[in-house]
Amino acid sequence: MTQEVYSICFMCTVRCPIRVLVDNDDVTWIEGNPHVPGIDGALCAKGSAGLALLHDTERPQHPMIRTGDRGAGQWRQASWDEALDYVADKLKAVVAQYGPQSVVFGERTNLNTHISKTFMKALGSPNHFTHDALCKGSVNTACRSLTGYVDPQIGIDYGNTKHIILYGRNIFESLEIKAINNLMKARSKGAKITYIDPRYTVTASKADRYWQIRPGTDLALNYALINVILNEELLDMAFAVRWIKDHRQELAALKEFVKSYTPEWAEKETGIPAKEIIELAREASAVKPAVIFHFGYRGAHHPNEIYLRRSILILNALMGSLEAPGGLFFKKGLKAVGRQDVGKYVDQDFPKITVPRFDGSGGSRFPIADASHGNPQMLAHAILHEDPYPIKALFINRFEPLQSIADSNNTRRALEKLDLIVAIDINFSEIAWMSDVILPESTYLERGDSIQVVSGLKPQLYRRQPAVSPRYDTKPGWWILKELARRLDIGHYFPYETIEDIWNFQLAPVGVKLSDFDKKGFVTLAEEPIWWDREKGIKFNTPSGKFEITSALMENAGFPSFIPYEPLPAPPPGQFRLLVGRTATHTHVSTQNNLYLNEVCPENELWINTAQAQKLGIKPGDLVEVKSAVGSGRLRAKVTDFIHPEAVFMLHGFGKTVPAQTRVYRKGADDSALQENISDMVGGSPAYDHTLVQVRPLA
Numbered sequence: 001m002t003q004e005v006y007s008i009c010f011m012c013t014v015r016c017p018i019r020v021l022v023d024n025d026d027v028t029w030i031e032g033n034p035h036v037p038g039i040d041g042a043l044c045a046k047g048s049a050g051l052a053l054l055h056d057t058e059r060p061q062h063p064m065i066r067t068g069d070r071g072a073g074q075w076r077q078a079s080w081d082e083a084l085d086y087v088a089d090k091l092k093a094v095v096a097q098y099g100p101q102s103v104v105f106g107e108r109t110n111l112n113t114h115i116s117k118t119f120m121k122a123l124g125s126p127n128h129f130t131h132d133a134l135c136k137g138s139v140n141t142a143c144r145s146l147t148g149y150v151d152p153q154i155g156i157d158y159g160n161t162k163h164i165i166l167y168g169r170n171i172f173e174s175l176e177i178k179a180i181n182n183l184m185k186a187r188s189k190g191a192k193i194t195y196i197d198p199r200y201t202v203t204a205s206k207a208d209r210y211w212q213i214r215p216g217t218d219l220a221l222n223y224a225l226i227n228v229i230l231n232e233e234l235l236d237m238a239f240a241v242r243w244i245k246d247h248r249q250e251l252a253a254l255k256e257f258v259k260s261y262t263p264e265w266a267e268k269e270t271g272i273p274a275k276e277i278i279e280l281a282r283e284a285s286a287v288k289p290a291v292i293f294h295f296g297y298r299g300a301h302h303p304n305e306i307y308l309r310r311s312i313l314i315l316n317a318l319m320g321s322l323e324a325p326g327g328l329f330f331k332k333g334l335k336a337v338g339r340q341d342v343g344k345y346v347d348q349d350f351p352k353i354t355v356p357r358f359d360g361s362g363g364s365r366f367p368i369a370d371a372s373h374g375n376p377q378m379l380a381h382a383i384l385h386e387d388p389y390p391i392k393a394l395f396i397n398r399f400e401p402l403q404s405i406a407d408s409n410n411t412r413r414a415l416e417k418l419d420l421i422v423a424i425d426i427n428f429s430e431i432a433w434m435s436d437v438i439l440p441e442s443t444y445l446e447r448g449d450s451i452q453v454v455s456g457l458k459p460q461l462y463r464r465q466p467a468v469s470p471r472y473d474t475k476p477g478w479w480i481l482k483e484l485a486r487r488l489d490i491g492h493y494f495p496y497e498t499i500e501d502i503w504n505f506q507l508a509p510v511g512v513k514l515s516d517f518d519k520k521g522f523v524t525l526a527e528e529p530i531w532w533d534r535e536k537g538i539k540f541n542t543p544s545g546k547f548e549i550t551s552a553l554m555e556n557a558g559f560p561s562f563i564p565y566e567p568l569p570a571p572p573p574g575q576f577r578l579l580v581g582r583t584a585t586h587t588h589v590s591t592q593n594n595l596y597l598n599e600v601c602p603e604n605e606l607w608i609n610t611a612q613a614q615k616l617g618i619k620p621g622d623l624v625e626v627k628s629a630v631g632s633g634r635l636r637a638k639v640t641d642f643i644h645p646e647a648v649f650m651l652h653g654f655g656k657t658v659p660a661q662t663r664v665y666r667k668g669a670d671d672s673a674l675q676e677n678i679s680d681m682v683g684g685s686p687a688y689d690h691t692l693v694q695v696r697p698l699a
């Protein structure tokens with residue numbers, strides 16, 4: 001008989017709710033949860049390819065202990081007891097000699113992050129980091145500097161917008177199902193899309209206005225937009241008076257600051273006609289506050305990124321589009337509906353940790369970056385230079401330091417120095433292949449995870465539950481960490497045996513029962529959307545309780561709230577800015593070897609402008625070498641007018657070196673081997689789009 005299991009997709013970290021059909025302990029069908037508005041049964045290509053992941057024979061099938069040199073691919077099969085004893089013994093030796101701070105734990109934020117953090121706190125190390133800074137650290141800091149909230153606490157009301165402006169937010173390829181379903185609904189009601197990117201993407205093809213901006217010049221565009229809005233008095237004055245701190249002085253100072261940044265000036269910098277910049281300002285203002293200037297995630301990463309993200313958020317404030325239908329809103333959590341938060345093991349009492357973090361996050365190096373996530377781009381530096389102290393052991397869970405941190409050759413050199421590398425993974429990733437022990441996790445279809453709280457206009461709870469039993473000798477991450485903790489005599493911080501124990505512990509304070517999830521796979525805690533009163537009730541979380549154009553967070557740390565525009569020099573002849581991004585059919589670096597997805601997109605290509613390719617003698621499909629100051633790669637050329645002449649582009653996540661991933665082995669090039677490890681030291685993001693590369697045809 002067919003069973004129906006409601007769960008949560010994990011082919012990427014968007015975590016769409018799913019319904020899985022199961023026959024004889026095998027998955028026969030996966031679809032979006034039809035009960036969830038905005039999902040309406042939809043699933044993306046990656047979500048459907050969960051079936052191929054489940055049955056993949058090219059994933060680790062049992063614990064493995066390295067027998068040959070690091071990265072040589074020589075392993076012996078081990079039982080869980082043996083592998084965990086091995087890790088615990090090594091870890092004890094490292095801690096005894098170098099102290100607990102010499103252990104670093106890196107992971108992609110996931111539902112069990114409260115358990116991983118518990119592990120590190122119990123061990124006595126401050127060095128847990130997540131991927132966050134690599135994804136959107138400067139967005140996080142920009143949001144905090146102006147509103148007091150981090151970006152995950154700010155929602156976007158796609159469904160009711162009348163105009164959305166996207167700066168390299170390639171939303172129809174780098175997608176989230178709910179967001180694009182809602183945006184398509186808004187579009188059918190007449191909403192406009194303006195898309196800005198040096199590269200013509202699928203999103204560009206759906207936009208009403210597309211600007212092929214010169215790479216790295218979005219800040220010039222925004223200063224000019226602010227100039228027009230203030231000079232033509234296009235702003236939402238009622239909102240400004242009520243919610244912008246010291247609005248009179250701040251708006252006057254802002255007007256003065258942008259005085260020389262006219263649309264005509266911006267045209268020279270960006271390549272966008274002045275007339276069109278003025279038109280956008282007027283069009284956006286005409287539908288305010290139902291307008292969204294999307295703060296973006298990954299487009300335009302340069303060392304001054306924080307100022308770009310801040311300028312985007314300031315445009316929203318000028319349009320009054322904060323806590324406005326069709327604009328941005330502040331997400332409401334469990335407290336907003338009078339409930340307590342879900343239980344988290346990390347909220348227990350731990351011995352105090354006084355050593356600083358290894359990455360200088362929230363401290364000496366990145367004073368205002370979000371230290372609850374850290375700055376993983378410092379990993380190689382900290383290991384190689386023992387700065388601020390020796391790092392000797394690395395735990396990696398659901399994260400790929402060898403492809404997700406810029407300058408992977410340097411990361412590889414640093415990892416060589418470690419006494420212990422442990423990878424909890426579902427694939428033979430680059431890091432798994434380089435580790436000493438692989439602890440294979442069961443896939444999301446074979447395991448349950450901690451409860452997911454989805455804050456928003458209506459706070460909701462979701463649950464990932466196992467749809468089928470594990471195909472191989474794999475275990476859930478929460479089990480692995482508990483078993484390891486037990487061997488390190490810190491097991492009492494992990495008071496659970498089963499996933500049901502975890503769920504019950506988490507739900508007890510909320511007053512929700514497990515059976516409440518049975519009918520539809522989720523629990524909604526509000527009947528109607530919760531909006532704060534725009535007159536009286538917006539709870540900005542800044543020191544002033546208002547939107548802070550001059551930011552206390554930035555100024556108190558010695559950073560100016562604004563910087564004069566500094567032109568990004570055009571690349572010298574024969575060189576290009578290397579831009580990177582995602583495709584709809586792959587997740588970052590995880591799915592390239594997936595049987596189905598590999599068939600759709602088996603390798604990456606180098607997008608290069610037609611005129612530039614001609615100058616270099618490159619024809620479509622030619623093999624080219626791309627070289628930066630730190631690395632090189634080879635891939636085929638895609639010669640196209642759809643990219644700005646100053647830039648080249650490649651998809652992230654290819655150029656893999658692990659032979660066990662046979663479908664993708666050595667296909668295409670790895671962007672992380674080319675990118676220089678440069679950061680926005682204020683915001684915290686790496687400047688992934690800043691590197692210059694040379695391109696030459698290979699005979």
Ligand SMILES: Nc1nc2c(c(=O)[nH]1)N[C@H]1C(S)=C(S)[C@@H](COP(=O)(O)OP(=O)(O)OC[C@H]3O[C@@H](n4cnc5c(=O)[nH]c(N)nc54)[C@H](O)[C@@H]3O)O[C@H]1N2
Pocket residue numbers: 012013135166167168169170171173174175176196197198199201213214215216217218296297298299300301579580581582583584585586587588649689
């Ligand atoms: N299919 C799929 N969807 C995903 C993901 C995935 O892995 N696969 N990952 C999810 C995650 S974690 C994230 S962070 C988001 C990322 O979503 P996006 O932020 O939309 O990220 P990218 O795909 O990296 O696209 C970045 C775009 O920015 C452009 N760009 C580069 N430089 C500039 C510039 O100077 N100015 C402008 N205006 N544009 C520029 C690039 O050409 C590229 O098209 O996607 C999410 N959705």
Ligand SMILES: Nc1nc2c(c(=O)[nH]1)N[C@H]1C(S)=C(S)[C@@H](COP(=O)(O)OP(=O)(O)OC[C@H]3O[C@@H](n4cnc5c(=O)[nH]c(N)nc54)[C@H](O)[C@@H]3O)O[C@H]1N2
Pocket residue numbers: 010108131134135136297298397398399400401403404405406424425426427429430441442443444477580581587588589590591652671672675688
């Ligand atoms: N060079 C470069 N670096 C980047 C980016 C870029 O465009 N270029 N993009 C940045 C962005 S936006 C982001 S969000 C980050 C993402 O960085 P990552 O989180 O590193 O990337 P992912 O591909 O999401 O996942 C990485 C690892 O998780 C493993 N994995 C997948 N599912 C599971 C699971 O269920 N359990 C376990 N244990 N492991 C699992 C995969 O096998 C893979 O090894 O990268 C950032 N870094």
Ligand code: SF4
Pocket residue numbers: 009010011012013014015016043044045046047048175176177
């Ligand atoms: S966007 Fe696709 S892969 Fe990501 S969680 Fe949703 S369905 Fe799964």
Ligand SMILES: [Mo]
Pocket residue numbers: 134135136297
């Ligand atoms: Mo991301």
